[in-house]
Amino acid sequence: MTKDQAKELKDTLESLMSAISKKESIANLLVEISRLQTDIAPSYSPQLNHFLQNRSYAKALEYLSNGIVIDDPDRPDCDEDHP
Secondary structure, three states: OOHHHHHHHHHHHHHHHHHHHOOOOOHHHHHHHHHHHHHHHHHOOHHHHHHHHOOOHHHHHHHHHHOOOOOOOOOOOOOOOOO
16 A cells, blocks of 8 residues: 555545534545555555454544554453354
């Protein structure tokens, strides 16, 4: 993934988070994220891939911003068999 692609993905994810907080339509942003994901899929990290595939967009944004993701300590544990 090039620096330009990373910046474009980060900017799009930031726009998505902003639109969600303002309760605006996000359909076009989801399409753009999907396009970017397809374009950069062969070259991004497995962790970023995991976040994007699972639509964990806040974690993907945190990863792009900081290079790491710190899990929420208040998140409940789930067992492996949980759907």
